Amino acid sequence: MFIKERFFYLSFFTTMLMFCSSAQAKTPEDEIKVKVFIAAMFEIGENSGDKAGEFQHWYNQYFADSKPIKVKGAHSPVYCNSEGVCGSVLGMGKVGSSASMQAITLSPKFDFTKSYFILSGVAGTPPNKGTIGDVSWASWLVDYDLGHRWKAEEGEKGAPTFTPRKGYEDIRRYQLNPELLNWNLHLSESVSLKDSKEANDYRMRYPNAEARRSPAITVGTHMTGDTFFHGPGLSKQAQYITELYNADDYVITEMEAAAIAQVLDRTTGTERIMSLRGAVNFDQGHPNETTLQHLDPAPGETAGGFAETVENIVLVGSETVDHIVNNWDVWEDGVPKLEQK
Structure with missing residues (x-):
């Protein structure tokens, strides 16, 4: 009898413990349903x-009225407002x-099953494709790396110094x-962009x-490249890579988007990704400065327009x-068709 009583009480307390743990666990209703990140x-x-x-x-x-939400493994807290818009500094x-991005998307604090993502930041642009103050929507994200490179003098004279490496076909471009890109261009077509005298003065140093x-x-x-490359040679190489991958012309150099897209491809999918970049520098110097001078400009020689x-x-x-x-x-279940008038 004693053994049966012990077994009964042990089973009872085990059941209660499981019930309490289940009651304290987060339910899907507790997750923040993110509409836009x-x-x-x-x-x-x-x-x-x-x-x-x-x-x-x-x-x-x-997010001015939002409280920070700490996420283990993330660079900075996440902020969310009552409308389902969340954001963070990723590093x-x-x-x-x-x-x-991976830490945030895998966190049980959020529901990203229907989320749209805007990957936002500053960037560089080639002077034959853009200027300081431009805002660019990406049609393609291309990884500047994931291949082989060599010094020009160690290869065929005048030939490209980069070739893709096999095995990266699925992650080197998106x-x-x-x-969604058509919607972005449609919604922003009437936006008036800010400019500055300093930025305009700097632009005039370029003939393009x-x-x-x-x-x-x-x-x-x-x-996307961790290398903050400069000069007409590497700019030309960036354009060459986009042509190799049958992507659109290279207009923005940045350091994160293709890598973030790979994370989202594994966790949420890529159909709702947007990349939005503002040009704050040219990827090469003007005719009266060397590449090294452009990379490390003297006081008063930097481009204006960052704040704008x-x-x-x-x-x-x-x-x-x-x-x-x-x-x-309309947007919850996917990108609606844009009816052009």
Whole structure:
């Protein structure tokens, strides 16, 4: 009898323990259902009240009243508002940004099953394709690496010094959803971009018509590389890589998007990814400076327009964020067809 009583009480307490644990566990209703996630790569100081980096204008517009949500393995806290818009600073470079994105997407605190992602930040642009202050939507994300490189003098004279390495075909490029890209361009077509005298003065050092124009909204390939490359030779190589991969012309150089896309491809899919970059520098010097002088400019020789560009990014991107959230019943199950008038 004693043994049966012990067995009964042991079973009873085990059942109660399991019940309590289950009651305390999070349910799907506790998860934050994310409609749009905004990923920035760095912030200069605080999220508000000082010089703005990539996240501050997003924070001021969407998260000023939000509390930080810490996620193990992420670079910075996540912020979410009551409308289902969330955002965070992921960290710079392929490894840091993608590690943060993976930690966040795998966190049980969030439901990303129907989320749209805006990968947002500053970037460089070739002077024959863009200018300071431009805001660019990506049609393709291409990895600058994942191949073989050699010094020019060690190969055939005048020939390219890069070749792709086999085995990376599925991760070296991502074509972003063309229908979503069309929506981005449609929603932002009437946005008026900010500019500055300093940026305009700097543009005039370049002979290219594209470099000398006012800021505009552009579209093309965003090239991801941890190497902050400079000079006409490496810019030409970036364009060569996009042609090898049958992507659109290279218009933006950045350090994170293709790596983040790989994480999202494994966790949520790529159909709802958007890459939005603002050009704050050219990827090469003007005719009167060397590549090294451009890489390490003397005082007064840097490009202006940084403050205006980080604001331009949010002016453009918020049109898409607001439209998706305000029309969630249409966007929840996928990108709707854009009816062109």
